[in-house]
Amino acid sequence: MPNMKLSHFEASFLFALFTSVVLGIVTKRTDRDRLQYGLYTFACFLVALFGLGWLMYFGHG
């Protein structure tokens, strides 16, 4: 089994991608709504990722 060595950003990005795809599929009733919700969820993940990243950067001093 190959060893994956990812940075925090890469791992979080992959996590956001996989989770958004599944959430989009299982929560909505039409393909259009699924796509929109998947993209919305992915965008929310990224905003949280960058937001928390900067928060930790400034909090750390």
Place this chain on the structure above:
Amino acid sequence: MPKEQEEKRPSAPLSAWAPAVALGWLVPGGGHLFLKRTGRGLLLLVTITAMFLCGLMMRGTMFQPQSGDLLTTLINTGGFVGDVCSGILYLLAVWLGYNQPDAAGAVHDYGTKFLVTAGLLNLLAMVDVFEIAAGRKE
């Protein structure tokens, strides 16, 4: 009123949804494929399997149920349930010896979370399969 009507709706018989939900647990996306939702089933299969494999390749650890204080019991038992929800991916990984010992490091932690989340996403897919099989969703 619509809420009352929804409560009175008869529940679907076990035989209508149990095989699809069981297949959905065993093979991620399998329930959707069984119910002829091919596109969604394949996407779930690829996504959940990829997430599980990434978790394994990051040397994530599988949880084992442990008793002790409340937090230890909750984390380990909850994590174990999440892992088991991956179905055949979990069974194969344990059977083939890919269950890694717990190691310190951010990437290993991410791997452990990937493994649990893959199972929890499969649980969501199983709920979706139940709703489709029970006729509550297309």
